[in-house]
Amino acid sequence: MPRSLFDKVWDAHVVEELPGGNALVFMDLVVAHEITTPPGAITIEKEFGDRLYAPQRIVAMIDHVAPAKDSATALQGQTVRNWAKRQGIPFHDIGDNGICHVIVPERGYIGPGMTACCGDSHTCTLGAFGAFALGIGTTAQAGAMLAGCLILQRPKVMRVEVTGTLQAGATAKDLALTVIATIGFRGGTGYVLEYTGSAIRALTMEQRMTLCNMAIEAGATTGMIAADATTAAYLAAIPNAPAYPVGLAADPDAPYAATVTIDGSAVRPVVSWGTNPGECSPIDGVVPLDAPPESLAYMDLQPGQRLTSIAVDQAFIGSCTNARISDLRAAAEIFRGRKVTVPTIVTPGSQTVRRQAEREGLHDIFQDAGALWTHSSCGPCLGMSMGVLAPGMRCVSSSNRNFPGRMGDGGRVHLAAPVVVAASAILGRIASPTELPALELVLA
Amino acid sequence: MKIEGSVLPVRRANVDTDQIIPARYLTRIDSGGMGEHLFEGMPDGPQLLAQHPGASIVVAGENFGCGSSREHAAWALLGRGFKAVVAPSFARIFEENAYTNALVPVVVAPAIAEALLSARHVTIDVAAQTLRADDGEPIAFTLDPLRKQFVLGGGFLQFLNAKIPAIRAWEAAR
Ligand code: SF4
Numbered sequence: 001m002p003r004s005l006f007d008k009v010w011d012a013h014v015v016e017e018l019p020g021g022n023a024l025v026f027m028d029l030v031v032a033h034e035i036t037t038p039p040g041a042i043t044i045e046k047e048f049g050d051r052l053y054a055p056q057r058i059v060a061m062i063d064h065v066a067p068a069k070d071s072a073t074a075l076q077g078q079t080v081r082n083w084a085k086r087q088g089i090p091f092h093d094i095g096d097n098g099i100c101h102v103i104v105p106e107r108g109y110i111g112p113g114m115t116a117c118c119g120d121s122h123t124c125t126l127g128a129f130g131a132f133a134l135g136i137g138t139t140a141q142a143g144a145m146l147a148g149c150l151i152l153q154r155p156k157v158m159r160v161e162v163t164g165t166l167q168a169g170a171t172a173k174d175l176a177l178t179v180i181a182t183i184g185f186r187g188g189t190g191y192v193l194e195y196t197g198s199a200i201r202a203l204t205m206e207q208r209m210t211l212c213n214m215a216i217e218a219g220a221t222t223g224m225i226a227a228d229a230t231t232a233a234y235l236a237a238i239p240n241a242p243a244y245p246v247g248l249a250a251d252p253d254a255p256y257a258a259t260v261t262i263d264g265s266a267v268r269p270v271v272s273w274g275t276n277p278g279e280c281s282p283i284d285g286v287v288p289l290d291a292p293p294e295s296l297a298y299m300d301l302q303p304g305q306r307l308t309s310i311a312v313d314q315a316f317i318g319s320c321t322n323a324r325i326s327d328l329r330a331a332a333e334i335f336r337g338r339k340v341t342v343p344t345i346v347t348p349g350s351q352t353v354r355r356q357a358e359r360e361g362l363h364d365i366f367q368d369a370g371a372l373w374t375h376s377s378c379g380p381c382l383g384m385s386m387g388v389l390a391p392g393m394r395c396v397s398s399s400n401r402n403f404p405g406r407m408g409d410g411g412r413v414h415l416a417a418p419v420v421v422a423a424s425a426i427l428g429r430i431a432s433p434t435e436l437p438a439l440e441l442v443l444a
Numbered sequence: 445m446k447i448e449g450s451v452l453p454v455r456r457a458n459v460d461t462d463q464i465i466p467a468r469y470l471t472r473i474d475s476g477g478m479g480e481h482l483f484e485g486m487p488d489g490p491q492l493l494a495q496h497p498g499a500s501i502v503v504a505g506e507n508f509g510c511g512s513s514r515e516h517a518a519w520a521l522l523g524r525g526f527k528a529v530v531a532p533s534f535a536r537i538f539e540e541n542a543y544t545n546a547l548v549p550v551v552v553a554p555a556i557a558e559a560l561l562s563a564r565h566v567t568i569d570v571a572a573q574t575l576r577a578d579d580g581e582p583i584a585f586t587l588d589p590l591r592k593q594f595v596l597g598g599g600f601l602q603f604l605n606a607k608i609p610a611i612r613a614w615e616a617a618r
Contacts, residue, residue, distance in 0.1 A: 015614040016607070020589035024607060026615065036514065038473035048605060065471075072471035079473050121513040121537060137515035137541035138475075139600060147604035148611050151590065185458060186507040189536065219510060221536055276458055276510075294456070298487060382512075384467040403460045403511055405485035406467075 002251035004157045005226050006192045009132040009248070013115045015149055025152050027144045029109055029116040029133075031100050032060040032089070036119030038079040040142030045083075052087055053148035059109050060084040061092035063099045065385045066377040073385075098350020098376050101125035101213065101320040105205075106352055111235060111242035112227035117144050122320050122400065124215040124222035128208035129231060130248055132192070134222045155221040156257035158183070158191040162199035164265030169434070171330070172207035173322055173398070173417035175199070175262075176214040177270045177280045183260055185278030188220030191258065194250065195225050199264025205234040206324045213321045214400050217277040226250060271307055271430055272402050272415040274299060279402075283307055283420060283432050298404050299412050300392070307430050310414070312396045314389065315344040315371075315425035316407075317418050319381040319399035323349030325356050327398065327418045332362040334422035335369040337439045341428040344371035345387045347379035371425065383407040396424040445570040445596055447527040447548060449500030452492065453561040459486060459504055460511030461538065465520040467512075478516050479523025493524070501568070502529040503560045509538020518545040528568050530575070532557045543591035544600045550575060550585050570595060 003011070015024040032041075037060065044050060052058065060080050068074035077094075084091035092103055101122050104110050112130035117123060119141040126133035136150060144150050160179060166172075179193075193215050195208075203211065208225050215223030226249035235241040272280040273287045274295035281288060287296065289303045296303065301310065317323070317331050328348060346366045348354035354376050357363055366373045380387030381399040389395055389411025398421045402413035414430060423431040463486035465478055472478075483489030493499075502508075502521065508531040509517060518541040521529065528548040542549040548570055552560070560566065563577035570592070574582040587595070594600045 015611050018590055020591075022588070022590045024611070026611065035470050039475050039515075042473060043601070047601070053608065053611070070471070076471065076473055119513055119515075121511065135513040135537055137513055137518070137537055137544065139515060139544040140540055143601055143604040146601060147608050148615070149604060149607065151600075151604070153588070186510065186533065186535075189507070189533065216511075219507065219535060276460075294487075382462075382467040384470065388468075401460075401462070401511060403462045403485075404487055406462050409466065409468075409485070 002254045004254040004256060005130060005194055005224055005248065005250045006132060006157045007254070009113055009115065010154065012113065018151060021153055022151050023154060024149045026115060026149050027117050028057060028114040030058045030141065030144045031104055031116060031118035031123065032058055032080065033064060033100050033120060034062045034076040034080045035064045036138050037141065038076055040138045040145065041079070041083045043142055044146050048146055052145050055087040055089045058089045058145060059104065060089050061097050061100055061103060062094055063097055064378045064382065066094045066097055069385045096351055098352065099320045099323065099378055102324060102349035102353065105129065105209065106350055108238040108241040111244040112231060113245050113248045114242065117141065117150055121216045122213050124220070125209050125213040125320055127212040127215065127222045127224040128205060130225060130227035132222065132224065135216060155192045156190055158188065158193050158258040158260060159256040160193050160195045161197040161259065161261045162195065162264040163197050163261060164263055165199050165202050166264050166267055169269055170267045171417040171419065172203060172210040174270050175264065175267050176211045177272065177277060177415065178262065178267050180214060180218045180278045181280055182262055183218050185217070185276045186219040188215065188218035191220050193218065193220045193223040195223060197264065200225060201228060204326065205230060206326045209324070210321055214277065217400060269417065269420060269432060271420060273301055273307060275402060275404050277400065277402060277415055280415065281307065283430065308432065308435070310430045311428060312342055312414070312424055312430060313393045314395040315340065315342055315421050316380045316387060316395055316397040316399065317421050318345065318347030318349070318379050320349065321400040322398035322418045323347060323353065325353050328353065328357045328362050331418040331422040332365040334419050334433050334436070335371065336365050338369055338426050338436070340370045340425040342425055344425040345374060345380055346371050347374045348376050351376050380407055383411065396421050396430055447501065447568040447570065449566065450496065450498060451560060451563050451566055452496045452499035452502045454492070454502055454504035455561060457505030458507045458510055461509055461514050461517040462511055463489065464509070464517040465514065470514060470516055475519040478520035482520040482524040500525055500527050501566050502526055503557060504529065504531045505557070506532045506554070508534050510535035513537045515541045515545070518542050518547050522547055530557060530560055543588065543594055546595045546598065548595055552583065552585055556583060
């Protein structure tokens with residue numbers, strides 16, 4: 001029986017079938033951060049004698065609020081810090097930290113064919129490596145730390161084939177948003193998305209991570225991309241990257257519960273106008289005439305309004321979607337020699353990314369443009385520590401969620417690629433990089 | 445296990461966990477203290493709660509609990525006295541979190557959810573998997589049979605703990 005990539009990884013990790021279509025699924029890696037891990041770690045300490053299944057297969061870090069913003073978040077960090085130390089869990093403290101979904105690949109914790117989970121919905125990012133990696137709640141994560149397994153219903157598999165190649169100006173973020181708009185904001189619920197096709201094969205690992213990062217925004221359990229030469233080259237450059245089975249991919253005639261085909265050559269730069277990531281349109285277009293009224297009421301927009309007419313109050317480049325070195329390089333090309341006209345925050349995805357950016361002088365470009373260059377954390381993405389929006393404030397952001405209140409109570413978020421965020425920061429409104437005046441004219 | 449009470453009608457689809465409990469409240473190392481901030485991220489959420497004091501069953505639109513994996517969403521609902529959420533569909537992680545916390549996730553057809561928005565009193569028989577609104581006929585719903593055990597008797601972590609020898613044996617033979 002031919003099998004999908006997901007089928008192969010799943011089948012290799014099922015310890016036992018359980019009633020009701022559930023299975024006990026072995027986890028090769030559990031990722032832990034300071035917001036969602038402490039209650040589970042404390043439960044295991046109190047009720048199970050602090051016994052973990054395999055501490056060496058856990059990795060912990062402080063990423064969401066780094067450094068702590070108050071005593072409460074300091075206690076969260078200290079709880080994870082002390083727990084990791086006494087358990088011998090690899091730990092990335094502030095100074096050496098990064099957003100979990102950025103540092104896990106970067107530091108060689110994930111490889112093809114592995115399973116991984118974290119109390120964080122964007123764990124699907126790791127599917128870019130041909131792993132089955134998913135977000136879970138605190139209690140399920142505690143179970144994985146205690147017993148090495150999750151209890152899961154076997155998801156269905158949707159093949160998302162992206163043909164052709166992305167054209168100049170279209171980025172992996174635009175593809176990610178286009179996939180969501182195509183299958184629907186909840187169209188992936190109950191599915192793993194298996195991305196295939198020539199446009200996928202042509203993506204770099206960082207672009208694949210951007211794409212898989214947003215599988216959850218279609219409701220999917222996760223996204224997955226088979227490892228290939230691109231994956232191998234990326235992992236070869238990472239010290240301590242896990243050994244992995246070469247050639248782990250879907251069989252050519254594997255059956256899928258659903259198949260969607262997207263013409264990669266037709267993907268255009270998009271920006272969100274609504275209150276979920278599926279509510280997005282090409283940047284040179286308008287707010288759709290049939291847009292849901294409650295979305296437009298929250299966003300204070302009118303049907304038919306040109307997207308590039310929307311003035312913004314803040315710009316943010318960062319998050320587990322778009323804060324890797326290639327994202328920062330692309331944004332820097334837009335900022336170079338220009339000035340921002342709205343408050344702009346640039347937050348690298350990890351301290352490693354930060355230091356690489358500084359070696360390349362990108363930090364000077366951002367700061368010469370008038371942007372704030374920060375240390376690594378989740379930052380403004382979740383409206384929890386820095387860069388929080390006031391009610392009614394509008395932020396164009398390279399992150400992944402534009403839900404009501406996501407970046408601050410009453411705040412409005414427009415999702416876009418880093419280059420669009422940069423262009424918008426310069427023009428003070430949603431803008432495509434193609435709208436920027438040539439640099440010679442600016443300097444003259 | 446029977447759940448009885450009045451309804452909080454959430455006439456929205458895609459109520460994500462940021463709306464259920466905003467990130468600014470995720471600063472504790474335990475599951476307490478969330479109830480008082482329930483639905484603070486949802487437009488008009490606090491007003492809705494004020495209009496329905498004592499409600500113990502949320503009725504909502506499609507895709508309830510999407511977005512962030514935060515179990516705090518289930519804790520906030522429980523902390524505010526809610527025992528069940530009825531919706532046409534749930535996001536996967538929220539549904540799992542609901543089960544492990546014995547917040548009963550009841551999936552019903554969209555038309556039934558719509559009708560329940562204006563019900564006064566709802567009774568949910570978890571063991572029998574039926575729901576009754578006011579004087580209406582019982583409506584059957586399905587629950588994951590394994591997770592239903594955890595709702596009725598708890599013991600999610602104990603169940604996994606008891607599996608450890610089998611898991612170790614599986615791993616050794618891997
Ligand atoms: S960057 Fe944003 S989406 Fe990513 S893990 Fe952090 S808070 Fe979550």
